[in-house]
Amino acid sequence: MDLYKEKIKKLYDETASLIVRLSFEGKLSSEEMRFLLNLLDFVILKRGNFEIVSTLKKWISKYDGSETDEIIKATLLAVDFNNSDSIRFNMELIRELLEVKG
Amino acid sequence: MNLKLREELREDLMFDLESERRVLSSMLHSEDACIEAYSLLSTSDFYSPKHAAVFELIISLFEREIHPTYVEMLKEAHSLGLLTNPQDIEELKYIAEHYIDDENIKYWIKKVKDKSKLRKFEAFLRKNYQVLGEQQEIDVEQTLMAAEEELTNLTALEIDDWIDTPEDMANLGYNEVERRFLRFKEIKEKHKGVIPLDGLPTGFDNLNHITLGYKPGDLIILGAQTGHGKTAFALHTAKAIAVDNKKNILYLNTEMSREQIALRWGSILSGIEHDRIRSGDINETELSIIVNGYSRLRESGFYSYPCPNLTPEKTISIARKFKAQKDIQMMIVDYIGRMDKLDMRLQEWQILEQIVKAQKMLAQNLKIAVMCLVQLNPDGTLQGAKRMKNECDLMLKLSPISREELEENEELKKYLNPNYYIFIEKNRDGRSGVRIPVNFDLQKQTMKDAERVAI
Incomplete structure (x- = not known):
């Protein structure tokens, strides 16, 4: 995996984990968490x-x-x-x- | 000291958490890795219960055709209530970080599998050690034989392999005979002599009668010369199975585009000439007939995968995926002469032989019927035919009936407009050497049994 892709992957993993963690801490509702996770997949993986x-x-x-x-x-x-x-x-x-x- | 050393050694020997993480991480990034792991591993192969749970989660997403990304896994774990504290998220992230290129997936799967076998071996040793310790009187021969059988299963056999004991074989034989006896009774009483199929319909009554249908594990080879109906035969088969009987099939085409396949269906399902559909030379009534035909296709079990650079490995991977996600009953490869050569040093017939062998194994492993279309030489022979014949269960040849034969053959005069033969060259389960006259309408791309002339 090249350096750029590696950075993007790290960013993706970190952001996804952060979103779920914030939901755990009660700072995001379940709906907000789902929206942000879907947005992350949409932008990074599906290149929407x-x-x-x-x-x-x-x-x-x-x-x-x-x-x-x-x-x-x-x-x-x-x-x-x-x-x-x-x-x-x-x-x-x-x-x-x-x-x-x- | 000695004991401690042994414990350390054992810990290192019995599991490999890194390999488990790498397999799981690869499944999160690559569909090919998912397909490989899906067919080679099971939950019990993972030592860590958490890894086993993640594997189950990924597989459940994959089976539902949801691409198992890290985000999808988090969403699924959250909705199932599997994330109970922030530490769980960190563990999942730690797994996702162990990414590997999917070309290496087989290496890591093997490592996980090997450790799993080793743990089973350890359990075997423990169990037998316990037997020695607990029993007062031991039947040495019996104990050794039981241990040997168990050990053989561990070393030689894969999960799905099976050795029939005499009892198994007798039960299987009796059940088969009983099933056939009851079916025969049913035929006489209910179906008035018409034999119900054992497998999937062929689309031809006469071929159904002789073969009893395409059965799971069967490899069917259909040969025809260029331009003599290979694809028409394949789509006719697909129609009988997927459209008329709503069973799922996968159709791999190496030559035609998606549009070409879709247009052929228009003709097959409407009975309107293919050339006219292609050029758009149809009236409004015909358009509505075609729309009606496509609505039948929409509700069918026909899955098409146009793939110009198909390799035997790719067919295996695609078939596994569609078996897992769509429970396909049959795969048609149209046609194997167009598959990419992986080893340029091999002769054409050697490559075809390898492909056919791979397809037979695939049919048996996935318990589906596989039909391979092959090209006949201009003289009607097939390159490497003998070897292909050995591998397949049913070998059919589709060839035109010459004008001379139509004029001279008295038997053919009993049929209305026969123009092609389906010749059964090999039939593992029944009669072979039979010629079935059929009618192939090239313009409408349709095939049917040639009708008998009414007396």
Whole structure:
């Protein structure tokens, strides 16, 4: 395994373990843990659409704990990462909600 | 001091946790490693109970067609309540970190397997030592013979191997005769003389009657010249098994693309000429007939794997995967002459012989029927035919009936439009040397028994 792949693998293992550990410590709910694990597999192993990552970054930069943020979070948790239609539909919804936030 | 040394030695000898971790880690990263470990190891081969639990978890994901990544394993372990403290997560991570390239998987599997055998050997020694200590009077001959049998099983045999005792053989024989006796009675009473099949339907009534179907463990070889219906025969078989009888089969094609195979099905299931479907020259009624045909295919058990660079090793790995995940009853390899040569020094017939041997072993190990399609020479002979014939259970040849024969052969005049023969060159379980006249519609890619002329 080359150095780059080795680093990515280490990052993947560490991140996955961290997510489950945080759930253990009660800092993440089961749904949040599942979402983050699925996102990790989707981005690193399935090399899925990186648009989802840029949308998430945009959301984090605008996050203020408002009601819209709660709706965005609920929308994210409902994403089925095995269904491309579900990803597309929910990302579109989140982008619209982010526009509403301004 | 001596005792301590022995304990240390034993600890080192009886298990190898690193090999166990490497096998598990490789299974998390590579499907090929999963297939290998799935077929060669069992839970009891792992010394560490935690490793055994992880192995079971990975296998359960694999069987459900979920790619067993580290994340999937964590999710599964979490939902089953197997993660009880943060230390469990660290242990799983430690396993995942022991990654190896999957080319080395067989080496690590062997190490795990060897240790497992060694532990069984130790248990054998302990048990026999106990027998010596506990019994007052010992039948030496009997004790030694029992020990020898157990030891033979440990050294010579794999998990699935089996030696029949005289009692086993007698029971098996009686059960088989009884089954056939009851079936014969049933045929006479219920089916009015029509013999039910022992295996999978062939798609031809006459061939069914002679062979009683393709049975688990059977290797069937079908030979035909180029352009004389090898693929049509394979898909006709697939239709009989997967579409008409909803049994799962795996079809490996080395020549055709996914689109070509899919288009052929359109023709086979609708009865509309293949050329017209290919060019799109069909009307709306025909389109709806074709759609109807594809909906039958959708509900069937037909799994297709187009693979231009197929090797014997790859067929084994794919068949194992589909047996585990889809419980396939049959695999069709279309065709073996197109398989990649791994050793360029070998002659063509030697390679074909090796491939055929590998397929026969595969059929027996997985208890599925395997059909291999081979190409006949222009004179209707087969290269390496004798050796292939030795290996297979059923050898069929598909060949056109010449115009002269159609005009001169009185027997053929009893049939409506026969244009091909299926010649049974070898049949381990029944009659051979039989020619079955069939009708092959090249345009519609369909085959059927040639109908008898009504008198």
